[in-house]
Amino acid sequence: MAEIETQKSPVAPSYLIHNSNLQTEVMAQLSELVSITFVPWADRDTPPQLARAFLSLGDEMIRELAQLELSRQWEVGILPHPEATQAM
Numbered sequence: 001m002a003e004i005e006t007q008k009s010p011v012a013p014s015y016l017i018h019n020s021n022l023q024t025e026v027m028a029q030l031s032e033l034v035s036i037t038f039v040p041w042a043d044r045d046t047p048p049q050l051a052r053a054f055l056s057l058g059d060e061m062i063r064e065l066a067q068l069e070l071s072r073q074w075e076v077g078i079l080p081h082p083e084a085t086q087a088m
Contacts, residue, residue, distance in 0.1 A: 012075060015039050015047040018056040058083025
């Protein structure tokens with residue numbers, strides 16, 4: 001049987017961009033499960049090119065961040081948020 005070579009692509013660093021609604025307890029629980037960097041809204045330009053960015057933000061902030069997401073080619077995931085009625 002022929003041996004198949006597989007190349008594992010490196011996993012992009014993960015960031016969670018959030019506003020003040022994200023509770024400290026939730027952040028602590030997530031930190032135990034995955035390797036993730038928490039980024040407050042004020043530092044939203046921190047994730048580098050090709051990063052994996054999870055957003056815990058309201059609709060307006062998601063819209064405001066869209067151009068940066070596209071220009072840096074982030075992989076984006078939108079998490080449930082009470083102010084994200086249109087995004088969800």
